Amino acid sequence: MTSQKFDVVVIGSGPGGYVTAIRAAQLGYKTAIIEKEALGGVCLNWGCIPTKALLRSAEVYTQMQHAANYGLTAQTGFDLSAIVKRSRDIAAQMSKGISFLMKKHKITVVEGFATLTPGKPAPRVHVSNVTYEAKHVILASGARARTIPQAGLAPDGKYIWTAKEAMIPEDLPGKLLVIGSGAIGMEFASFYDAFGTDVTVVEMVDRILPAEDAEVSAFAQKAFKKRGMKILTGTQVKSVKPGATNIAAVLKSSTGEVSETFDRIILAIGIVGNVENMGLETLGVKIDRNHIDVDNYSFTGVPGLYAIGDVTTPPWLAHKASHEGIICIEKIAGLNPHPLDANAIPGCTYCHPQIASVGYTEAEAKSAGHDIRVGKFPFIGNGKAVALGEADGLIKTVFDKKTGELLGAHMIGAEVTELIQGYTIARQLETTEAELIETVFPHPTLSEMMHEAVLAAYDRALHI
Amino acid sequence: MPIEILMPALSPTMEEGTLSKWLISEGDIVSSGDVLAEIETDKATMEIEAVEEGKLAKILIPEGTEGVMVNAPIAILLEDDEDDSVLTNYKSGSALTPPNSQEAKQSKSETVAPLTTPEKVQENNGDRIKVSPLAKRLAAEAGLDLTTVSGTGPQGRIVKADIVKAKLSGPATTEEPSGLVREPRERQALDTREVGMPLGGGADYLTKLGVEPGSYDLLPMNNIQKVVAKRLLDSHINVPDFPLVVDCEIDKLLAMRKELNGQTPEGIRISVNDMLIRACALALKHVPEANASYTPDGIAIHKNADVAVAVAIEGGLITPIVRQAQNKGLSTISAEMDDLIIRAKDRKLKPLEFQGGTFSMSNLGMMGIREFGSIINEPHGMILSVGAGTPRAVVKDGALAVATLMTVSLTCDHRVVDGALGAKWLQHFKRYVEQPITMML
Ligand SMILES: Cc1cc2nc3c(=O)[nH]c(=O)nc-3n(C[C@H](O)[C@H](O)[C@H](O)COP(=O)(O)OP(=O)(O)OC[C@H]3O[C@@H](n4cnc5c(N)ncnc54)[C@H](O)[C@@H]3O)c2cc1C
Numbered sequence: 001m002t003s004q005k006f007d008v009v010v011i012g013s014g015p016g017g018y019v020t021a022i023r024a025a026q027l028g029y030k031t032a033i034i035e036k037e038a039l040g041g042v043c044l045n046w047g048c049i050p051t052k053a054l055l056r057s058a059e060v061y062t063q064m065q066h067a068a069n070y071g072l073t074a075q076t077g078f079d080l081s082a083i084v085k086r087s088r089d090i091a092a093q094m095s096k097g098i099s100f101l102m103k104k105h106k107i108t109v110v111e112g113f114a115t116l117t118p119g120k121p122a123p124r125v126h127v128s129n130v131t132y133e134a135k136h137v138i139l140a141s142g143a144r145a146r147t148i149p150q151a152g153l154a155p156d157g158k159y160i161w162t163a164k165e166a167m168i169p170e171d172l173p174g175k176l177l178v179i180g181s182g183a184i185g186m187e188f189a190s191f192y193d194a195f196g197t198d199v200t201v202v203e204m205v206d207r208i209l210p211a212e213d214a215e216v217s218a219f220a221q222k223a224f225k226k227r228g229m230k231i232l233t234g235t236q237v238k239s240v241k242p243g244a245t246n247i248a249a250v251l252k253s254s255t256g257e258v259s260e261t262f263d264r265i266i267l268a269i270g271i272v273g274n275v276e277n278m279g280l281e282t283l284g285v286k287i288d289r290n291h292i293d294v295d296n297y298s299f300t301g302v303p304g305l306y307a308i309g310d311v312t313t314p315p316w317l318a319h320k321a322s323h324e325g326i327i328c329i330e331k332i333a334g335l336n337p338h339p340l341d342a343n344a345i346p347g348c349t350y351c352h353p354q355i356a357s358v359g360y361t362e363a364e365a366k367s368a369g370h371d372i373r374v375g376k377f378p379f380i381g382n383g384k385a386v387a388l389g390e391a392d393g394l395i396k397t398v399f400d401k402k403t404g405e406l407l408g409a410h411m412i413g414a415e416v417t418e419l420i421q422g423y424t425i426a427r428q429l430e431t432t433e434a435e436l437i438e439t440v441f442p443h444p445t446l447s448e449m450m451h452e453a454v455l456a457a458y459d460r461a462l463h464i
Numbered sequence: 465m466p467i468e469i470l471m472p473a474l475s476p477t478m479e480e481g482t483l484s485k486w487l488i489s490e491g492d493i494v495s496s497g498d499v500l501a502e503i504e505t506d507k508a509t510m511e512i513e514a515v516e517e518g519k520l521a522k523i524l525i526p527e528g529t530e531g532v533m534v535n536a537p538i539a540i541l542l543e544d545d546e547d548d549s550v551l552t553n554y555k556s557g558s559a560l561t562p563p564n565s566q567e568a569k570q571s572k573s574e575t576v577a578p579l580t581t582p583e584k585v586q587e588n589n590g591d592r593i594k595v596s597p598l599a600k601r602l603a604a605e606a607g608l609d610l611t612t613v614s615g616t617g618p619q620g621r622i623v624k625a626d627i628v629k630a631k632l633s634g635p636a637t638t639e640e641p642s643g644l645v646r647e648p649r650e651r652q653a654l655d656t657r658e659v660g661m662p663l664g665g666g667a668d669y670l671t672k673l674g675v676e677p678g679s680y681d682l683l684p685m686n687n688i689q690k691v692v693a694k695r696l697l698d699s700h701i702n703v704p705d706f707p708l709v710v711d712c713e714i715d716k717l718l719a720m721r722k723e724l725n726g727q728t729p730e731g732i733r734i735s736v737n738d739m740l741i742r743a744c745a746l747a748l749k750h751v752p753e754a755n756a757s758y759t760p761d762g763i764a765i766h767k768n769a770d771v772a773v774a775v776a777i778e779g780g781l782i783t784p785i786v787r788q789a790q791n792k793g794l795s796t797i798s799a800e801m802d803d804l805i806i807r808a809k810d811r812k813l814k815p816l817e818f819q820g821g822t823f824s825m826s827n828l829g830m831m832g833i834r835e836f837g838s839i840i841n842e843p844h845g846m847i848l849s850v851g852a853g854t855p856r857a858v859v860k861d862g863a864l865a866v867a868t869l870m871t872v873s874l875t876c877d878h879r880v881v882d883g884a885l886g887a888k889w890l891q892h893f894k895r896y897v898e899q900p901i902t903m904m905l
Contacts, residue, residue, distance in 0.1 A: 338616075338617075402605075403598060403601055403602055403605070404597075404598065405598050405624070429596060429597075430597060430598035430599060430623055430624055431596070431597050431598070432597045432598050432601055435597050
């Protein structure tokens with residue numbers, strides 16, 4: 001049995017873990033990172049990046065199908081295996097990039113599954129028969145798709161997929177059921193729909209993308225229905241029954257139960273943290289429904305042990321994991337970082353149309369006791385959107401009536417995932433409507449709609 | 465990649481030092497822990513130890529160089545598998561520009577080179593207060609004086625949370641660690657879940673100084689007291705001041721006051737103080753160079769005589785301002801002062817009415833003080849301390865006589881008002897006071 005000493009040991013190399021390791025190295029800490037699979041975690045290998053690659057193929061394909069709208073002719077067609085290969089190649093390329101970054105920052109990369117035992121000043125970390133002693137251990141073990149085996153809702157190697165299997169299809173399902181209408185569910189629904197699959201989405205609550213502003217949800221629902229998707233809200237999958245060539249699902253809603261058969265089912269019903277088999281129970285780590293309880297600076301309560309990213313509290317997003325990790329290590333180094341404000345974290349969904357938001361929804365702002373002003377601007381009023389052939393969409397702002405604080409911004413339509421950062425910066429700098437109104441936006445751009453949506457909140461919109 | 469060895473900081477405040485001696489030469493192989501060089505500051509000498517291993521390929525800063533900036537590269541180390549050829553195109557940062565301190569990896573402690581905390585208490589440089597637009601608006605709504613709020617945003621920027629906190633807790637605290645460098649703090653036990661709370665400050669202040677706990681009552685300070693304390697301390701530390709003292713004969717002034725008060729309209733009663741305010745204003749108009757403020761960018765010569773008058777109020781001191789006093793007659797000054805004093809005592813003054821000004825005057829004559837000195841009220845260049853007018857023996861035309869004398873001390877900021885200038889101003893002031901008829905011209 002050998003042992004090695006570090007200042008900081010990070011477990012898991014997703015966007016939480018690897019970014020934290022880099023920041024730790026920048027701060028002068030001797031750092032190691034432990035990963036049981038590929039560097040980059042879910043995000044790079046089985047999440048954000050490969051799905052965006054798939055969705056790009058879908059987007060280009062859709063554009064090709066509408067070439068005539070632009071006065072062009074194009075022969076359309078696709079090769080699913082080549083689409084998947086492109087996505088896998090991009091994931092592999094990014095993962096290799098992480099390996100380079102680790103080397104550049106002189107971070108020791110350890111392959112294997114890490115377990116923990118009590119120790120001082122921090123728990124000891126074990127991989128195979130090597131022990132790693134560190135002053136600070138940061139757990140970034142991430143999460144995996146939630147399944148409900150009792151109801152048959154778990155990958156069966158055949159009909160039922162989680163995101164991971166859905167990312168590497170061998171052939172296109174004719175008829176697909178997506179369970180859950182959050183970001184992951186809607187992205188896959190959008191991808192498969194683009195290539196001609198007959199897609200049904202079921203959602204337990206009364207609207208899709210339940211985390212978004214109700215108006216954006218409604219807008220999205222309409223857009224998806226227009227594309228030919230079947231959307232069943234207020235509906236639950238009660239049970240599934242695999243057959244010889246397809247799988248039957250019993251869908252229950254207030255109007256009763258119906259059974260329908262599908263070729264494939266994608267489970268997008270949330271995630272569960274990776275908290276098992278690492279010895280966390282023995283250390284006394286507080287775990288609430290598979291996610292670790294931490295304080296504002298990611299401290300678990302066990303001396304020397306911190307947890308960040310998907311294994312902790314929501315929102316479960318890559319940029320949240322990274323940011324949380326940076327705050328955690330800077331706090332350890334005695335710097336004075338500000339704790340993460342969950343409300344300041346933007347969220348994006350890359351389906352078609354795209355959806356992006358930051359801060360309070362209209363309903364949340366009201367229930368938080370704000371007297372509000374709301375501004376809206378439709379894509380149809382924006383020259384650039386019309387020129388792009390993307391005249392479907394909406395930008396909405398929510399301001400506090402009294403103080404002019406930008407409480408939230410909600411967008412649906414082309415490229416909004418690239419636009420939301422403008423409002424995020426505005427919020428971070430605490431600009432009020434006055435500064436936003438004074439800001440000059442370039443013409444013609446989609447960003448002008450962000451200006452108009454602010455003006456609209458003060459009854460001053462120009463182009464509508 | 466070649467490794468740069470950086471000039472370490474021997475203390476948190478060290479900015480530069482002397483590289484006194486190299487203990488190894490180019491081409492030597494070093495391993496971690498080897499002593500590479502000696503550096504010194506005016507306070508200490510210390511050895512630099514290697515943290516990385518490799519070959520010392522190049523010495524960038526020769527022995528005996530003074531004024532080497534902290535974090536400047538001083539030598540280059542090559543790792544085992546590298547040869548000197550990588551140095552041909554190697555460009556290193558200049559020794560004169562300090563690179564980002566967070567890149568400093570070459571420090572003796574195995575953790576971190578000292579890092580400045582990103583949060584600094586609001587520095588009032590050039591009167592610019594860093595504040596977010598939203599915080600500014602919230603403060604205005606709450607009637608909060610931004611100079612009393614300490615910012616926790618980047619570079620001490622005041623953000624919404626600070627205003628919310630200030631509103632909840634009443635007076636703002638300025639207990640945030642200042643620009644001082646903090647040692648990395650390790651979090652160990654459960655109780656450190658409270659990380660992030662400001663470190664406790666003054667509770668045992670007196671105990672440390674040998675005063676028994678329980679032998680005194682501790683009164684919390686209100687906002688005004690805090691501001692006054694801070695501003696006076698700043699002034700006391702920053703301003704090189706000196707006093708000039710002169711006696712003024714005020715019999716004529718008292719007589720004129722009596723005469724004027726016999727003729728003024730209902731409700732107006734001109735005080736000695738009102739007359740002194742006018743005398744100050746006229747003297748400032750006469751000697752404009754003395755109506756000055758020191759600024760880092762130059763000496764500001766004010767166009768108006770805005771005279772701030774110290775007024776004692778319950779629990780503190782406030783200095784309402786008679787603006788453009790050089791253009792105001794005695795009855796206007798008198799009416800304005802009456803109003804300012806009443807509202808000052810009710811704490812109803814608007815910030816504009818007591819912030820700024822170009823000159824101050826403090827009068828303790830009514831308390832029987834013969835003479836005293838004051839602390840400069842920045843940004844003012846001078847403050848006049850007025851003592852009691854009392855009958856004293858004087859020699860007039862070679863004979864002993866009795867006159868009412870008032871001793872005044874002028875405290876000057878020597879950066880803007882030197883002895884001769886201060887004396888010149890006092891001469892004019894004295895003339896206005898002693899021949900008050902000239903005040904009426
Ligand atoms: C299909 C899909 C699409 C997504 N799209 C987006 C998106 O567009 N934008 C976005 O922000 N987020 C997206 N997410 C979410 C995002 O992937 C996660 O929020 C992010 O990966 C969380 O980062 P993390 O570092 O906490 O954990 P992870 O990325 O899950 O990394 C954890 C790593 O730890 C390793 N590990 C776990 N336990 C151990 C152990 N004991 N020893 C060693 N290694 C261990 C795992 O192998 C894994 O590599 C998506 C997720 C999915 C599934």
